[in-house]
Amino acid sequence: MSPFWQRRQETDLERRLRSERPDAPDRLVRMLAARSRAGDRRLAPRLAVVAAVTAVMLVALGAVGTVGYAGTAMLSFDSSVRDMVRLSSKNVSKPKPSSASRSKPNAGKSVAGDPAQASPWQHQYHQKYPICHNGNTLYLPLPGYTAHLLHGDQPGVCP
Amino acid sequence: MARDPLADAAPLVRRVYSYVAYRLGDGPDAEDVTSDVFERAVRYRSSFDGRRGDVLPWLLGIARRCVADAAAARVPIPTDDLGDRADPSPLEDDALRRLELRAAVERLDPRARELVALRYGADLTARQIAELLNERTNTIEVALHRALRRLEEILGEPETVAPGHVAGREHAQPS
Numbered sequence: 329m330s331p332f333w334q335r336r337q338e339t340d341l342e343r344r345l346r347s348e349r350p351d352a353p354d355r356l357v358r359m360l361a362a363r364s365r366a367g368d369r370r371l372a373p374r375l376a377v378v379a380a381v382t383a384v385m386l387v388a389l390g391a392v393g394t395v396g397y398a399g400t401a402m403l404s405f406d407s408s409v410r411d412m413v414r415l416s417s418k419n420v421s422k423p424k425p426s427s428a429s430r431s432k433p434n435a436g437k438s439v440a441g442d443p444a445q446a447s448p449w450q451h452q453y454h455q456k457y458p459i460c461h462n463g464n465t466l467y468l469p470l471p472g473y474t475a476h477l478l479h480g481d482q483p484g485v486c487p
Numbered sequence: 488m489a490r491d492p493l494a495d496a497a498p499l500v501r502r503v504y505s506y507v508a509y510r511l512g513d514g515p516d517a518e519d520v521t522s523d524v525f526e527r528a529v530r531y532r533s534s535f536d537g538r539r540g541d542v543l544p545w546l547l548g549i550a551r552r553c554v555a556d557a558a559a560a561r562v563p564i565p566t567d568d569l570g571d572r573a574d575p576s577p578l579e580d581d582a583l584r585r586l587e588l589r590a591a592v593e594r595l596d597p598r599a600r601e602l603v604a605l606r607y608g609a610d611l612t613a614r615q616i617a618e619l620l621n622e623r624t625n626t627i628e629v630a631l632h633r634a635l636r637r638l639e640e641i642l643g644e645p646e647t648v649a650p651g652h653v654a655g656r657e658h659a660q661p662s
Contacts, residue, residue, distance in 0.1 A: 339635070341635055341638060341639060341642075342607065342635070344584075344588060345588070345592075345603065345607035345638075346607050346610075348584065348585045348588050349505045349508070349509065349607060349608050350504065350505055350508030350509065350513040350517065350589070350608070351501065351504070351505065352500055352501045352504030352505070352518075352521065353518070356500065356504065356518050356521065356522070357497050357500045357501060357504075358497075359522075360496060360500045360521070360522060360525045361496040361497045361500060363525065363526075363529065364493040364496040364525060364528070364529055365493075365496070
């Protein structure tokens with residue numbers, strides 16, 4: 329608002345320029361107002377669709393991923409059980425966990441004594457097991473450990 | 488969340504249309520350009536920043552570009568002999584006065600016409616016009632004063648202007 333000392337009366341010409349200015353047809357005003365609102369509304373469904381698709385994909389992929397992980401763990405478990413059964417049938421004594429085998433460091437890898445007690449997680453992350461090979465204690469992952477057992481090596485640390 | 492600049496579009500459509508019609512003349516061309524302005528505004532509504540100014544100057548910035556595009560693409564229609572073919576039926580005095588005023592505005596030079604359109608078509612203040620055109624407010628006021636003088640001459644009617652007043656100094660009048 330202008331201060332009172334700056335206010336003035338409009339001239340006739342100025343009044344005329346305002347009062348006789350071209351006015352938009354009502355149909356144009358209605359159409360453009362509606363289009364402006366429609367343009368605004370269009371955004372909400374788009375966001376909703378994006379959110380819904382994202383949620384569905386998350387749920388679907390999450391479920392499949394979880395099942396896949398569990399399936400891998402079950403396969404690993406099944407493989408270990410088969411190995412143990414095969415070893416038992418050859419009268420190979422099971423490796424017994426000992427405090428020495430658990431506590432022996434091995435290049436930063438975790439070490440467990442008995443593969444039969446190991447979890448699928450331990451198999452997946454290359455848990456190493458002690459085995460006595462030609463008088464030397466080796467720490468091997470499950471496949472190597474099993475192969476050495478089948479060749480007659482003794483499980484656990486060397487005496 | 489930012490305020491929607493086109494939430495209440497109807498009064499904005501009227502202002503923009505008046506500006507465009509003062510620049511290009513009343514009719515289908517002005518309607519097309521106004522539609523184009525709002526189409527662009529809807530498309531770029533997210534780029535509007537309310538902290539940098541009002542909605543109307545933002546729309547008029549778009550409108551100025553649209554008018555320039557339309558004027559560049561326009562084919563001039565010869566009007567020399569239209570008087571002979573004019574509809575002889577009597578027109579209302581009011582309609583005649585409007586036609587006379589618009590014809591006078593069309594005879595202004597482009598700069599004066601632009602200022603008149605912004606000031607009296609879109610109801611911007613001299614300050615808002617200065618911001619839009621990136622000029623000083625005083626420059627706009629003086630230019631508007633000259634444009635009104637020129638318009639008076641064209642219309643051929645004596646216009647009484649209060650001594651010391653400068654056109655466009657007060658704020659926008661309600662339409």
